[in-house]
Amino acid sequence: MTMEIGLGVASLLILFCAAVCVVVISALLYPVAGGWLTRLAPATRANVLFAWATAPVWLGGLMLLLVLSPSIAHTLGIGVDHCHDHGHHVHLCVVHTPWVVGSTIEWLVLGGLVAVVLAWLIAAGTRLGGARAKLGLLRALSRPSTDLSSTHIVSSQRPFVFTAGILRPRIYCSSALLNAVDPNELATVIAHEHAHEHRRDGLRLFTADLFGGLHWSPIRRRILADLHLAVEQACDEVAAEQSGDRLQVAETILHVTRLIGSPAPRLASVEAAFTGSDAAVRIEGLLRPPIPQRPTVLASVSILAAGLLVLAFASSDWWHHSAETLLGYLLG
Amino acid sequence: MLTRPYLGELELAVLEELWGHGACDAKTVHRRIGDRRGIALNTVQSTLERLYRKDLLTREKVSHAYVYAPSVRREQLMERLIEDVVETFSAGRSEPMLAAFVDLAAKVDDDNLARLERLIAERRAEAEDKPS
Numbered sequence: 001m002t003m004e005i006g007l008g009v010a011s012l013l014i015l016f017c018a019a020v021c022v023v024v025i026s027a028l029l030y031p032v033a034g035g036w037l038t039r040l041a042p043a044t045r046a047n048v049l050f051a052w053a054t055a056p057v058w059l060g061g062l063m064l065l066l067v068l069s070p071s072i073a074h075t076l077g078i079g080v081d082h083c084h085d086h087g088h089h090v091h092l093c094v095v096h097t098p099w100v101v102g103s104t105i106e107w108l109v110l111g112g113l114v115a116v117v118l119a120w121l122i123a124a125g126t127r128l129g130g131a132r133a134k135l136g137l138l139r140a141l142s143r144p145s146t147d148l149s150s151t152h153i154v155s156s157q158r159p160f161v162f163t164a165g166i167l168r169p170r171i172y173c174s175s176a177l178l179n180a181v182d183p184n185e186l187a188t189v190i191a192h193e194h195a196h197e198h199r200r201d202g203l204r205l206f207t208a209d210l211f212g213g214l215h216w217s218p219i220r221r222r223i224l225a226d227l228h229l230a231v232e233q234a235c236d237e238v239a240a241e242q243s244g245d246r247l248q249v250a251e252t253i254l255h256v257t258r259l260i261g262s263p264a265p266r267l268a269s270v271e272a273a274f275t276g277s278d279a280a281v282r283i284e285g286l287l288r289p290p291i292p293q294r295p296t297v298l299a300s301v302s303i304l305a306a307g308l309l310v311l312a313f314a315s316s317d318w319w320h321h322s323a324e325t326l327l328g329y330l331l332g
Numbered sequence: 333m334l335t336r337p338y339l340g341e342l343e344l345a346v347l348e349e350l351w352g353h354g355a356c357d358a359k360t361v362h363r364r365i366g367d368r369r370g371i372a373l374n375t376v377q378s379t380l381e382r383l384y385r386k387d388l389l390t391r392e393k394v395s396h397a398y399v400y401a402p403s404v405r406r407e408q409l410m411e412r413l414i415e416d417v418v419e420t421f422s423a424g425r426s427e428p429m430l431a432a433f434v435d436l437a438a439k440v441d442d443d444n445l446a447r448l449e450r451l452i453a454e455r456r457a458e459a460e461d462k463p464s
Binding site: 134136137141154155156157160192193196205231235247254258260278280284 | 411430444
């Protein structure tokens with residue numbers, strides 16, 4: 001009996017199963033990987049954490065490509081797929097299997113998926129729209145600085161400075177902060193914020209937050225918190241390199257923390273020492289020599305990843321049939 | 333006083349007009365800012381009505397039309413708007429598109445900061461004592 005779903009729904013189910021596997025493996029591995037990650041230079045760590053946060057999406061897509069690869073290769077004339085009758089489970093073939101067959105189960109799966117994706121998109125869109133409205137208002141209430149590029153000065157008695165925006169990031173600095181820091185500190189702050197702008201950290205963090213939502217909640221929070229810290233430390237390193245004085249950057253973070261921070265509750269636990277702990281971790285990081293980028297490590301990891309990819313595609317028939325069998329079990 | 337949603341661009345423009353020129357009716361506001369933006373008198377009237385309902389304007393009926401005047405000073409409202417925006421951004425990393433130099437919601441643990449200050453001072457002293 002041929003299973004009554006088309007290639008479209010079959011592909012979506014494979015994506016979903018692959019994403020679930022990635023989420024489970026991530027939940028098991030991440031607590032263990034933490035120590036290794038801290039040994040990486042901040043910029044590298046940020047890239048690894050971004051890849052980890054978005055892994056359910058890109059690894060799921062890669063898995064789908066792997067599973068369909070025998071059929072795609074056959075279509076391109078560079079391989080042969082055996083398209084004999086697969087009456088006992090779905091046949092994942094881009095040539096012979098229609099994308100939609102119109103069965104009940106298909107409509108149910110598609111309907112459910114469309115509802116979930118719509119809800120997710122609406123939530124993300126609402127949040128994005130709200131944030132853009134707030135930034136638009138802040139921009140309207142600020143004036144572009146004549147001395148500092150890409151920087152808007154906001155007349156406010158509250159000291160703050162941040163870079164915000166996804167496609168066109170801008171720096172927002174309050175007049176209170178400008179008046180409270182000396183020229184060296186201001187140069188450090190602006191160098192740090194410009195690094196965020198050039199690194200497109202707004203887009204990076206937004207994308208990680210969007211796709212990271214697929215991870216199990218406690219792991220997602222850890223990954224995103226670690227990513228935020230890595231991103232800040234990467235920009236600290238840029239500022240330190242520009243000024244040539246790591247201690248200057250550490251002192252600036254300390255000063256601005258005092259300006260911005262409100263009094264912490266007096267708690268007995270270790271947690272009290274780390275409320276607003278990013279600042280403390282960043283300062284301590286700057287008191288140590290910079291972690292060097294290790295091209296050999298990166299090269300080794302790249303070669304390993306490439307090797308795994310080649311191995312995976314070499315055994316694509318196995319993945320292809322395993323996926324077909326799995327779909328057969330799922331669809332009864 | 334001010335409740336969300338935040339003020340839109342036209343609402344701000346109308347307020348700026350009233351702060352700058354004093355109490356006006358809808359037609360006057362439309363003549364000054366509506367024409368150049370290509371918006372209809374109805375739109376300006378709706379905006380004034382919205383601002384009135386947000387308690388940012390007072391109004392008085394003069395002949396057949398309402399005359400609107402600001403009920404808050406510019407500086408007061410600007411500070412309040414900025415505070416609202418920054419507060420929502422600082423609510424525990426609620427906005428992933430934002431990267432702050434120091435977490436806007438940072439809590440200051442004085443003992444910890446003092447410890448870090450001492451560490452920095454020690455490193456400075458070591459760096460200065462090091463022979464070049």
